[in-house]
Amino acid sequence: xxxxxxxxxxxxxxxxSTRRLKSVRLGPVSFRLNVRTLGLxxxxxxxxxxxxxxxxTLGSFPVPVSGVINSVLGRxxxxxxxxxxxxxxxxxxxxxxxxxxxxxSGAIFQGLVRNPLVSPDIIGINQGATAxxxxxxxxxxxxxxxxxxxxxxxxxxALLVYVLSWRGGVAPSRLVLVGIGINAVAAAGTxxxxxxxxIERVGSAVAWSAGSVYxxxxxxxxxxxxxxxxxxxxAAILMWHLRILQFGDDTAASLGLPVEPTxxxxxxxxxxxxxxAVSLAGPIGFVALMVPHIARMLGGAMTGSVLxxxxxxxxxxxxASDVVGQHFLPVSMxxxxxxxxxxxxxxxxxxxxxxxxx
Amino acid sequence: MTRLxxxxxxxxxxxxxxxxxxxLDLPDGQVTSIIGPNGCGKSTLLRALARLNRPTSGAAxxxxxxxxxQPTKEVARRLxxxxxxxxxPDAITVEDLxxxxxxxxxxxxxPPTDADQIAxxxxxxxxxVEHLRNRAVDELSGGQRQRAWIAMSLAQETSLLLLDExxxxxxxxxxxxxxxxxxxxxxxEGKTIAxxxxxxxxxxxxxxxxxxxxxxxxxALGTPAEVIxxxxxxxxxxxxxxxxxxxxxxxxxxxxxxxxSTAACRMADDCPIALAAHxxxxxxxxxxxxxxxxxxxxxxxxxxIIGPNACGKSTLLRALSRLLSPRAGQVLLxxxxxxxxxxxxxxxxxxxxxxxxxxxxxxxxxxxVASGRAPYQRWWRQWSDEDETxxxxxxxxxxxxxxxDRTIDALSGGQRQRAWLAMALARRTPVMLLDExxxxxxxxxxxxxxxxxxALNTREHTTVVMVLHDLxxxxxxxxxxxxxxxxxxxxxxxxxxxxxxxxxxxxxxxxASVVTEPVTGRPLVFPRNAVNGRYRxxxxxxxxxxxxxxxxxxxxxxAN
Numbered sequence: 026x027x028x029x030x031x032x033x034x035x036x037x038x039x040x041x042s043t044r045r046l047k048s049v050r051l052g053p054v055s056f057r058l059n060v061r062t063l064g065l066x067x068x069x070x071x072x073x074x075x076x077x078x079x080x081x082t083l084g085s086f087p088v089p090v091s092g093v094i095n096s097v098l099g100r101x102x103x104x105x106x107x108x109x110x111x112x113x114x115x116x117x118x119x120x121x122x123x124x125x126x127x128x129x130s131g132a133i134f135q136g137l138v139r140n141p142l143v144s145p146d147i148i149g150i151n152q153g154a155t156a157x158x159x160x161x162x163x164x165x166x167x168x169x170x171x172x173x174x175x176x177x178x179x180x181x182x183a184l185l186v187y188v189l190s191w192r193g194g195v196a197p198s199r200l201v202l203v204g205i206g207i208n209a210v211a212a213a214g215t216x217x218x219x220x221x222x223x224i225e226r227v228g229s230a231v232a233w234s235a236g237s238v239y240x241x242x243x244x245x246x247x248x249x250x251x252x253x254x255x256x257x258x259x260a261a262i263l264m265w266h267l268r269i270l271q272f273g274d275d276t277a278a279s280l281g282l283p284v285e286p287t288x289x290x291x292x293x294x295x296x297x298x299x300x301x302a303v304s305l306a307g308p309i310g311f312v313a314l315m316v317p318h319i320a321r322m323l324g325g326a327m328t329g330s331v332l333x334x335x336x337x338x339x340x341x342x343x344x345a346s347d348v349v350g351q352h353f354l355p356v357s358m359x360x361x362x363x364x365x366x367x368x369x370x371x372x373x374x375x376x377x378x379x380x381x382x383x
Numbered sequence: 384m385t386r387l388x389x390x391x392x393x394x395x396x397x398x399x400x401x402x403x404x405x406x407l408d409l410p411d412g413q414v415t416s417i418i419g420p421n422g423c424g425k426s427t428l429l430r431a432l433a434r435l436n437r438p439t440s441g442a443a444x445x446x447x448x449x450x451x452x453q454p455t456k457e458v459a460r461r462l463x464x465x466x467x468x469x470x471x472p473d474a475i476t477v478e479d480l481x482x483x484x485x486x487x488x489x490x491x492x493x494p495p496t497d498a499d500q501i502a503x504x505x506x507x508x509x510x511x512v513e514h515l516r517n518r519a520v521d522e523l524s525g526g527q528r529q530r531a532w533i534a535m536s537l538a539q540e541t542s543l544l545l546l547d548e549x550x551x552x553x554x555x556x557x558x559x560x561x562x563x564x565x566x567x568x569x570x571x572e573g574k575t576i577a578x579x580x581x582x583x584x585x586x587x588x589x590x591x592x593x594x595x596x597x598x599x600x601x602x603a604l605g606t607p608a609e610v611i612x613x614x615x616x617x618x619x620x621x622x623x624x625x626x627x628x629x630x631x632x633x634x635x636x637x638x639x640x641x642x643x644s645t646a647a648c649r650m651a652d653d654c655p656i657a658l659a660a661h662x663x664x665x666x667x668x669x670x671x672x673x674x675x676x677x678x679x680x681x682x683x684x685x686x687x688i689i690g691p692n693a694c695g696k697s698t699l700l701r702a703l704s705r706l707l708s709p710r711a712g713q714v715l716l717x718x719x720x721x722x723x724x725x726x727x728x729x730x731x732x733x734x735x736x737x738x739x740x741x742x743x744x745x746x747x748x749x750x751x752v753a754s755g756r757a758p759y760q761r762w763w764r765q766w767s768d769e770d771e772t773x774x775x776x777x778x779x780x781x782x783x784x785x786x787x788d789r790t791i792d793a794l795s796g797g798q799r800q801r802a803w804l805a806m807a808l809a810r811r812t813p814v815m816l817l818d819e820x821x822x823x824x825x826x827x828x829x830x831x832x833x834x835x836x837x838a839l840n841t842r843e844h845t846t847v848v849m850v851l852h853d854l855x856x857x858x859x860x861x862x863x864x865x866x867x868x869x870x871x872x873x874x875x876x877x878x879x880x881x882x883x884x885x886x887x888x889x890x891x892x893x894x895a896s897v898v899t900e901p902v903t904g905r906p907l908v909f910p911r912n913a914v915n916g917r918y919r920x921x922x923x924x925x926x927x928x929x930x931x932x933x934x935x936x937x938x939x940x941x942a943n
């Protein structure tokens with residue numbers, strides 16, 4: 026009669042580790058990893074390396090793959106070294122890291138808000154950076170300070186969104202609505218500046234706001250590397266907490282998770298990724314929105330390892346877009362234009378196909 | 384010949400048929416209830432009768448003509464439908480809402496006439512919401528709001544009225560309020576009524592004709608006395624029940640059989656206190672919900688917190704689970720003040736199943752259950768052997784092993800609730816708090832969940848505190864009741880001591896008789912102020928202390 030008897034032991038039950046998840050243990054440290062996701066990360070990373078090597082050969086002065094590899098490894102000839110290491114490599118690395126940062130930022134915000142249609146570009150972070158950067162350019166301030174100023178713009182916008190959404194806690198849906206409001210204000214501000222200032226100065230501001238990794242330097246690469254070295258592990262760790270947070274605030278709190286501090290930390294890391302990308306490359310749309318979708322389609326629900334996959338796919342997508350914009354169009358296009366042209370229809374296609382899931 | 388019937392009706396939503404080849408009559412001038420488990424096609428059938436679904440084949444027939452071949456307005460002049468969980472635009476007044484019921488009788492070129500206003504007034508009067516006519520619908524209580532909606536259907540002046548789950552989300556008093564009105568409309572206005580109900584006993588008490596469905600087909604139909612018997616209920620809901628006859632109304636009452644072997648009566652008095660509240664003041668912003676609450680919850684016992692809607696029972700549970708910090712007073716867990724315990728320390732000792740939790744849809748059952756181990760884990764220590772065995776045991780104990788790789792959105796309501804219970808189980812906390820674990824579930828799933836809670840309590844000696852809104856379930860499954868009204872605790876103790884007709888009247892505002900169930904010795908509550916008309920003569924006043932009078936002896940017509 027009694028249908029539910031609690032078993033004393035779990036004998037004779039297939040264990041999870043033999044099925045899907047692999048527990049990796051080292052003393053007190055243990056991780057649960059999905060073998061398939063690790064495989065995907067490996068494949069994506071190999072694809073990234075191959076594609077990058079090929080991308081470095083492209084240009085008005087073709088360099089053979091062997092030359093590229095030798096130069097990158099520091100044993101190349103001088104003629105190739107200048108082209109590969111000084112001209113092409115910084116741009117390539119910047120594209121990769123900007124793509125990775127955008128991908129992670131999108132994954133964090135989509136998880137936080139539990140809405141797959143959210144990304145940092147929608148809640149005003151890119152637009153905030155753009156407004157400040159455009160003002161900086163048209164008023165003729167020193168160009169060297171542009172990146173830090175854009176970063177400040179992105180961060181201040183993010184904090185403003187967070188503070189205005191706070192009402193004894195941040196409800197994700199309110200965060201989105203406030204973000205859309207701030208986005209509109211920042212967009213209006215940008216338009217105002219563009220209309221008010223003389224046309225010759227506006228030109229370069231408009232170019233910046235298209236989003237591009239053109240003319241990236243080793244300094245940019247250094248800044249990006251440091252930022253990502255800090256943000257990537259932090260984001261991967263926070264995915265563990267985010268997963269619990271997604272069960273709802275009450276459940277998460279009752280599971281012993283500090284709900285609001287965790288949420289603040291996630292917002293900070295997400296904004297950090299987005300701000301660093303926008304400050305160095307300008308506002309590049311659609312990558313943050315699109316890449317987490319692709320990663321989830323391949324790797325399943327967002328976990329730390331799927332986040333790494335997201336970062337690699339983001340890097341791949343941005344690099345591919347940059348290669349297309351630079352070499353395969355009649356006129357060289359900034360990468361932001363390419364991601365929008367490719368991204369928007371692809372995204373519509375995704376929506377159409379995954380209709381039932383949204 | 385009846386006015387409304389179905390002929391070989393097949394209904395589907397892009398897939399296998401939900402209702403397959405159904406032929407039945409809805410008798411004129413009677414109240415018909417359609418019952419069945421969640422997803423059996425009863426709401427779909429009702430919608431097809433009201434021309435909201437187009438049949439794949441066959442037809443719903445109104446006055447000898449297929450409903451879907453008649454114009455909408457034409458159907459609406461003869462048949463009114465109250466959909467499930469109807470939503471009014473904000474701040475619309477009751478009268479405005481009711482006026483919309485006149486729509487089928489108007490057109491763009493014929494503005495509202497005096498006849499319309501007369502019909503509106505009459506509908507307001509009939510539904511007993513005349514005094515509320517200028518109030519906004521969203522300010523009303525659940526029962527009043529449902530009556531306002533019924534008034535809207537009445538303004539349509541149709542002799543056929545279809546209602547989809549008119550009592551869901553309402554507490555017992557409001558349920559009676561609505562069902563009484565429905566009965567009245569049938570008896571005094573001659574309306575033919577068909578309604579989908581998910582409570583079998585409501586259907587038994589308030590209808591003349593019952594249609595029991597399962598998997599899109601009719602299992603049984605006839606008078607309540609013919610349909611409500613252990614075999615039919617077993618066939619329809621897959622749950623074993625006893626059916627007794629309510630001594631006062633003659634209506635059959637269906638009592639799901641819990642796990643009797645474990646339902647032993649345990650006295651709460653001699654147990655140590657697991658969780659206690661002292662002089663607790665609870666408030667949201669400025670609104671004080673409760674002041675000066677004192678309650679002791681005994682260890683190893685199932686306590687149910689009961690009371691009408693908005694009596695502060697969920698608020699108390701939130702305070703006990705540390706989700707709401709008290710304005711004053713304190714919550715004690717054993718010897719420790721809850722406020723001084725660390726977040727994780729508390730989470731290892733007290734588990735919570737919130738009301739209607741909404742996890743992301745792509746979570747698998749196994750992941751959900753595994754997250755119950757979070758209080759014992761860190762991001763760098765994500766999995767241990769103990770986690771593994773506990774999760775497996777929890778999946779097994781709840782019968783969820785076969786569903787482990789399913790995502791939450793692919794589960795039925797009952798399975799979903801079981802998955803959440805498995806998660807709570809995986810936490811291995813000595814105390815478990817449950818907020819309305821049976822809401823939104825049909826009777827079979829309700830019994831399922833409560834039996835599981837009972838098994839957990841018996842085997843693991845877990846202290847369970849749950850908020851319930853069904854009085855009979857609380858009496859049946861709890862060893863200790865905490866009865867609340869208007870933010871105050873009115874009574875505590877074993878159901879057999881606490882639940883009396885006086886208490887039910889003063890707390891829920893419902894006249895009811897309370898009798899002792901012969902098998903378990905626990906009280907049974909029969910609401911009865913609603914039994915107008917034919918059953919009136921059968922009502923015998925029973926003083927709460929004289930339950931043992933022979934008339935109150937329930938008649939066992941069958942046990943499983």
